[in-house]
Amino acid sequence: MSVIVDPDWLMNRLENTPENTVVVDTRFKLTDPDAGRKAYVKGHIPQAVYLDLNKDLSGKQTKHGGTHPLPDMDMFAAKVGNIGIDHDTTVVIYDQQNDMFASRLWWLLNYMGHEDVYVLDGGFDGWVEQGYDVTIEIPSLEPKDFDPEIRDNExxxxxxxxxxxxxxxxxxxxxxxxxxxxxxxxxxxxxxxxxxxxxxxxxxxxxxxxxxxxxxxxxxxxxxxxxxxxxxxxxxxxxxxxxxxxxxxxxxxxxxxxxxxxxxxxxxxxxxxxxxxxxx
Incomplete structure (x- = not known):
């Protein structure tokens, strides 16, 4: 199966297996770092949690290493576990449309050895265009233990x-x-x-x-x-x-x-x- 899924596929997951599905909102603007989180608060896909490119999907900048270095993997694994993800969890990631930020999280989870990760085609806008509901409710997810299995060859x-x-x-x-x-x-x-x-x-x-x-x-x-x-x-x-x-x-x-x-x-x-x- 492709790692790209459509809104109907995600809706089916949320209706039938919500207990084993985590949805992650990664909306972000490089020119306005607070825009993504503000958009999430105004409305997001039901059950979605928010991860921030700068604060969650990147590490601390140093003289070398680039402007978005990889996060510390132990800390990132703890964050992933705190939002209810372990290796048995199906993760669906979206951004505003088909932007770059959902793919960044897809890569990070794959790098940490997680197999069951998908990207929502069309992102938040595609979900809305299909007529599906959005919410302002912040989900309460049960923390899990995520043990990273780093793929160094990636x-x-x-x-x-x-x-x-x-x-x-x-x-x-x-x-x-x-x-x-x-x-x-x-x-x-x-x-x-x-x-x-x-x-x-x-x-x-x-x-x-x-x-x-x-x-x-x-x-x-x-x-x-x-x-x-x-x-x-x-x-x-x-x-x-x-x-x-x-x-x-x-x-x-x-x-x-x-x-x-x-x-x-x-x-x-x-x-x-x-x-x-x-x-x-």
């Missing part, structure tokens, strides 16, 4: 990126827009461009013209320039918008796919690292 650090680029033993992709990749614009960081050797696959291109997730065959065509035999390292600005590309690559049958969590924001934190602005 991520790489900057040293591995450098080594694999040097030896051409992996393909690096940049998930940001083409203008940011080419250094024509950069709204967030002090330097513009991309990591030398990275190929551009804008994350929004895994969605169709209606903003819905593309089907497997369409994703296979989208990534056809990449070999399924190669290791693929996925980056972006800070390890968030890379996650929809990872989800899409895995849906298209790519198995050796890894996240560079620090991404471009980590790369440019080292003054000696070179930057490229031409298409590759």
């Amino acid at each position: 991520e790489v650090d900057i040293d591995e990126v450098k080594d694999k680029l040097q030896h051409q033993s992996a393909t690096l992709i940049d998930s940001r827009s083409q203008d940011r990749y080419l250094g024509k614009t950069e709204p967030l960081y002090k330097k513009a461009g991309h990591i030398p050797g990275a190929k551009n696959f804008f994350w929004k291109h895994v969605l169709d013209e209606n903003g819905k997730w593309k089907k497997q065959t369409d994703l296979e065509e989208h990534f056809s320039a990449l070999s399924k035999n190669d290791e693929i390292i996925v980056s972006c600005g800070s390890g968030v918008s890379a996650c929809p590309n990872i989800l899409a690559l895995k849906s298209a049958g790519y198995e050796n796919v890894k996240l560079y969590p620090g991404s471009f924001s980590d790369w440019i934190s080292y003054d000696d690292n070179k930057i490229e602005i031409k298409d590759e």
